[in-house]
Amino acid sequence: MTHLTTQGNIKKTAAEKAFPALYDKIAPGLPGGKAVRRLRNKAMEDFKASGLPGRGVEAWKYTNLRQLLTDSYPPAVPAGGGVLMNTDEAASHGAFSTLERATMVFVDGHYRPELSDISAIGDKARIMTLAQALETEDTRALDTLVSAADADPLINLTLAMMRDGAMVSIPDGVRIKTPLHFVHINRTGASCANTTRHIVHVGKGAALKIFQTHAGSENATYFTNTLFIAQIGNEGQLTRVKVQGDSLSAFHFGHLRAELGEKAKLRDFTLNLGGHVVRSEVDVALAGNAADAHVSGAYLLSGKQHCDTSIMMDHQRPGGTSQQQFRGVVDDGAQGIFQGKVRVAPDAQKSDGRQMVRALLLSERASHFAKPELEIFADDVQCAHGATAGELDDEALFFLRARGIPEPRAKALLITGFIGEALDDITDLDIRDRLEELTQNWLDRRSGETS
Amino acid sequence: MKSLMKIENLHAEVGGKEILKGINLNIAPGQVHAIMGPNGSGKSTLSNVLAGRDDYVVTKGSVSFMGENLLEMAPEERAAAGIFLAFQYPLEIPGVATMTFLKTAINAQRKTRGEDELSTPAFMRFVREKSALLGVKDEMLKRPLNVGFSGGEKKRNEILQMALLEPAFCILDETDSGLDIDALKVVSEGVNALRDKERSMLVITHYQRLLDYIVPDFVHVLSNGRVVRSGGKDLALELEKSGYAEYGADAA
Ligand SMILES: Nc1ncnc2c1ncn2[C@@H]1O[C@H](COP(=O)(O)OP(=O)(O)OP(=O)(O)O)[C@@H](O)[C@H]1O
Ligand SMILES: [Mg+2]
Numbered sequence: 001m002t003h004l005t006t007q008g009n010i011k012k013t014a015a016e017k018a019f020p021a022l023y024d025k026i027a028p029g030l031p032g033g034k035a036v037r038r039l040r041n042k043a044m045e046d047f048k049a050s051g052l053p054g055r056g057v058e059a060w061k062y063t064n065l066r067q068l069l070t071d072s073y074p075p076a077v078p079a080g081g082g083v084l085m086n087t088d089e090a091a092s093h094g095a096f097s098t099l100e101r102a103t104m105v106f107v108d109g110h111y112r113p114e115l116s117d118i119s120a121i122g123d124k125a126r127i128m129t130l131a132q133a134l135e136t137e138d139t140r141a142l143d144t145l146v147s148a149a150d151a152d153p154l155i156n157l158t159l160a161m162m163r164d165g166a167m168v169s170i171p172d173g174v175r176i177k178t179p180l181h182f183v184h185i186n187r188t189g190a191s192c193a194n195t196t197r198h199i200v201h202v203g204k205g206a207a208l209k210i211f212q213t214h215a216g217s218e219n220a221t222y223f224t225n226t227l228f229i230a231q232i233g234n235e236g237q238l239t240r241v242k243v244q245g246d247s248l249s250a251f252h253f254g255h256l257r258a259e260l261g262e263k264a265k266l267r268d269f270t271l272n273l274g275g276h277v278v279r280s281e282v283d284v285a286l287a288g289n290a291a292d293a294h295v296s297g298a299y300l301l302s303g304k305q306h307c308d309t310s311i312m313m314d315h316q317r318p319g320g321t322s323q324q325q326f327r328g329v330v331d332d333g334a335q336g337i338f339q340g341k342v343r344v345a346p347d348a349q350k351s352d353g354r355q356m357v358r359a360l361l362l363s364e365r366a367s368h369f370a371k372p373e374l375e376i377f378a379d380d381v382q383c384a385h386g387a388t389a390g391e392l393d394d395e396a397l398f399f400l401r402a403r404g405i406p407e408p409r410a411k412a413l414l415i416t417g418f419i420g421e422a423l424d425d426i427t428d429l430d431i432r433d434r435l436e437e438l439t440q441n442w443l444d445r446r447s448g449e450t451s
Numbered sequence: 452m453k454s455l456m457k458i459e460n461l462h463a464e465v466g467g468k469e470i471l472k473g474i475n476l477n478i479a480p481g482q483v484h485a486i487m488g489p490n491g492s493g494k495s496t497l498s499n500v501l502a503g504r505d506d507y508v509v510t511k512g513s514v515s516f517m518g519e520n521l522l523e524m525a526p527e528e529r530a531a532a533g534i535f536l537a538f539q540y541p542l543e544i545p546g547v548a549t550m551t552f553l554k555t556a557i558n559a560q561r562k563t564r565g566e567d568e569l570s571t572p573a574f575m576r577f578v579r580e581k582s583a584l585l586g587v588k589d590e591m592l593k594r595p596l597n598v599g600f601s602g603g604e605k606k607r608n609e610i611l612q613m614a615l616l617e618p619a620f621c622i623l624d625e626t627d628s629g630l631d632i633d634a635l636k637v638v639s640e641g642v643n644a645l646r647d648k649e650r651s652m653l654v655i656t657h658y659q660r661l662l663d664y665i666v667p668d669f670v671h672v673l674s675n676g677r678v679v680r681s682g683g684k685d686l687a688l689e690l691e692k693s694g695y696a697e698y699g700a701d702a703a
Contacts, residue, residue: 394506396542398504399538399541399544400544400547401525401526401527401530402502402526402527402530402536403552403612404530404559404616405527405555405559407525409555413547413552413555414544414546416546416547417544417545417546419546420546421545
C-alpha cells in the first residue's frame with residue numbers, strides 16, 4: 001500500500017529520530033558496494049522525510065506506528081564465534097519441521113549456511129543469499145530492489161537496513177516438488193532488529209512452494225521486518241504458507257509483494273499467532289491476463305496483541321481472478337484489523353475479485369475492525385466482499401456438550417471449524433494437519449490459562 | 452417402583468416466562484413413556500431442561516436420575532451419565548466434520564466414565580455397522596455436521612448418534628416429523644433395537660402412528676406446562692380422534 005504523503009512539520013518521535021541515527025552508525029558495516037549504498041541512502045532520506053506512518057495515513061489508519069513504536073532497535077549482532085544453535089535444534093524449528101523440505105535458516109536476520117540444507121532442491125534452482133547478491137552487485141537483485149522502492153516508510157526502512165535474505169530463481173518450466181523453508185529465528189533475546197528481504201523469481205511455467213516461519217525467544221522484545229518480493233512468470237505458480245510465531249513482545253512486519261504474469265497463480269496463506277504489534281501485508285499485482293491469486297489467512301490473538309492484516313489486489317489486466325479469505329479469533333483485550341482492497345484498472349475487464357473476513361470475538365474486551373475497499377474503474381467485473389464479527393454460537397456449543405463433549409473441547413471444535421473455512425485452498429493434507437495442530441495448541445494453551 | 456428418572460413438581464421458565472408449571476413423571480428402567488400435547492405446551496422445554504440447556508431456568512422442583520440430582524450437572528456430565536436428547540431441530544455446524552464430532556463425543560463420554568478410548572479402526576467399524584442399519588450414507592458422514600442434510604437426514608443422524616452413544620435414557624423430540632414412511636420404519640427399528648430392560652425412553656410426538664412402531668408403556672398429555680392426563684397406549688388412539696380441545700389447549 002503506497003499512498004503516503006510527507007508529514008510536514010510534525011514533531012519527530014523518538015523512534016523517527018533514532019532510526020536515521022542508527023543507520024548512520026551501522027551503514028558502513030552493511031553488505032554491498034557503492035550502488036547498494038546509494039540505494040540505502042536514498043531510502044533513508046525518504047524515511048526521514050515521511051517519518052513513521054501515523055493517524056493521517058489511510059493505509060496505516062488502525063496501526064499508528066508513531067504511537068506504537070517508541071524506539072529504534074539496533075541490528076542484531078552476527079553470531080560470531082560462539083555456536084548459538086546446533087543443526088538439530090535449527091532443523092526442528094518452525095511449524096513444518098516434520099515435513100520433507102529444503103531449508104534456509106536465518107538467525108537474527110543472518111543466513112546460517114551450516115544450519116541450512118538446500119540439497120533437496122540441488123541445482124534445479126539458482127539460490128544465493130541477499131548478502132552475496134549485494135556484495136557482488138548482482139544486477140537482477142538491484143533492479144528488483146529499485147523497482148520495489150516506494151513511499152512506504154517500512155519498505156524504505158527495510159531497504160536502508162537490509163542485511164540478508166534469500167535470492168531464489170526457478171528456471172522456466174522447472175516445477176520443484178520439495179518445499180523450500182525460510183526459517184526465521186530470533187535468538188539473542190535482547191532488544192534488536194533483523195531486517196530481511198527475500199527475492200523469489202518463478203520462471204514461466206515453473207512452480208515453487210515456500211514455507212516461511214518466524215519464531216523468537218519467549219518475551220523478547222525485538223523488531224523484525226521482512227519484505228518478500230515475488231515475481232511469477234507466465235503460467236508459473238508460487239505457493240507460500242507462512243506461520244508467524246514471534247515472541248508476544250515483538251514487533252513483526254511482514255510484507256509479501258507479488259507480481260503475476262499471464263495465467264500465473266499465487267496461493268498464499270498466513271497464520272499469525274505471535275507478536276505484540278503485527279502488520280501482515282500482501283500486495284498482489286495481477287499484471288498479466290487471467291492471473292489468479294488466492295490470499296488467505298487466520299489470526300489467533302490474545303492478551304494485548306495488535307494484528308493488522310492489509311491486503312491489496314491490483315487487477316491490472318483483463319480476466320484476472322482474486323480471492324481473499326480471512327478468519328480472526330480475538331480473545332482478551334486483543335485487537336484484530338483487516339483491510340482488504342480490490343482495485344480494478346480501466347482495461348481489466350472480466351475481473352473477478354472476492355473477499356471475505358469473519359471474526360470471532362471470545363471476550364467482551366476483544367475488538368475487530370474490517371475495512372473492505374473496492375476501487376473499480378472497469379464496467380464488466382464481478383466483485384463481492386463481506387465482513388462479519390460475532391461470538392461463539394451458544395446453540396452449537398450446547399449441542400456439542402449435550403453429546404458429552406466438555407465445554408473447552410466443544411469450544412475448540414467450533415473454533416477450529418471456524419478457522420478451517422480459511423484453509424480451503426490448502427490441498428496438501430500434511431500442511432493442513434500442521435496448521436490445525438497449531439490452532440489446537442493455541443486453544444489448549446488458552447484453556448490452560450483460564451481453567 | 453424402581454425409578455430411573457423421577458421428575459417432581461418441576462417448574463421452569465425461559466426469557467422470564469414460566470413454561471413448565473409443575474411436572475411430575477416417574478420413569479422406571481426399561482419403560483417407554485410417550486408425551487403428546489398441543490404446540491407450545493412445553494414438550495421441547497422439558498427435553499431441553501433435562502438435557503441441561505442453561506437458558507432454561509428451573510425455579511422449583513427436582514429431577515433425580517439414577518439417584519443423582521440431575522439439575523446440578525453440566526450438559527456434558529448428563530450425557531456421560533446416560534442422558535441423550537434427539538433434537539427436534541438438529542443444528543447444522545459448519546466446519547466440524549461429522550466423523551470428528553462422533554469420535555470426539557464417543558471418546559469424551561468413555562473418558563468421563565473411566566473407560567478406554569476407542570481406537571480409530573474400532574471406531575470406524577462401529578460407525579459403519581450402525582450407519583448401515585439406519586441407512587445413513589457414507590457420503591453424509593463425510594460432510595460437516597448436518598450441513599446440507601435434508602430434514603429427514605438430520606433426524607436419522609440424531610438416531611445414529613443415539614445408537615453409537617448407547618445412552619441409558621433417550622429423549623426423542625418429534626423424531627418422526629420430517630421422516631418419510633420408509634424412513635419412519637427404519638428409524639423406529641433403530642430405536643426398538645435399543646430397547647432393553649435397563650434403558651428408558653421419553654418419546655415426544657404429535658402422531659399416533661409412531662407409537663404403532665415404538666409401542667409405549669404409558670402416554671401422557673402435556674398441556675400448558677402440566678401433565679393433564681396419563682394412560683396406556685390406547686390414550687394415543689383416543690387423542691387422535693378427539694384432539695386436545697378438552698385439555699384446555701389455549702393459545703399460550
Ligand atoms: N427462548 C424463548 N423465549 C421465550 N419464549 C420461549 C422461548 N423458548 C420457548 N418459548 C415458549 O415456550 C413455550 C413452549 O415451547 P416448547 O418449544 O417447549 O413447545 P412444544 O410443546 O415443544 O411445541 P411444539 O409441539 O410446537 O414443538 C412456547 O410458547 C414458546 O413460544
Ligand atoms: Mg417442540
